[in-house]
Amino acid sequence: MQEEKISSRLKALADPVRLQIIEMLSGGKMCACKILEKFSMTQPTLSYHMKILAECGLVIVEKDWKWSYYTLNPVALNEISVFFTNLSQEETK
Numbered sequence: 001m002q003e004e005k006i007s008s009r010l011k012a013l014a015d016p017v018r019l020q021i022i023e024m025l026s027g028g029k030m031c032a033c034k035i036l037e038k039f040s041m042t043q044p045t046l047s048y049h050m051k052i053l054a055e056c057g058l059v060i061v062e063k064d065w066k067w068s069y070y071t072l073n074p075v076a077l078n079e080i081s082v083f084f085t086n087l088s089q090e091e092t093k
Contacts, residue, residue, distance in 0.1 A: 006083050008056040009076060017041075018049050022072065025059060029071045 013019050021035060036046050050070060053059040057076040062069045 002079075002083075005057070006080060009058055009080055012052050012056045012058060015049070015052075018053055021049060021053065021070075022058065025070055025072045029062075029069050032068045032070065035070070 013022065017039065020038075024030060024035060024038065032043075032046060032050065035050075036043060039046065050059065050061070050068070053070075054061050057073055059070045060073050062071070
């Protein structure tokens with residue numbers, strides 16, 4: 001199960017747009033409208049990317065009336081980090 005979770009997160013991060021979104025969110029909570037300002041894409045396209053990031057657990061979505069706010073999920077990011085740390089430690093054994 002853990003491998004499936006990590007795999008879906010890495011797959012989500014493999015897209016350059018989603019990776020840029022993750023970098024943007026490293027600065028803190030952002031409204032979808034602010035994220036959209038940084039890209040030349042439509043709102044439905046942004047929604048598609050955000051849905052993928054939310055479904056794999058990399059971002060947390062907070063709805064406030066008609067606005068969506070996104071933050072990074074530190075637990076998910078830590079799990080990816082631990083996965084790679086464990087791999088590197090196994091190599092040195």
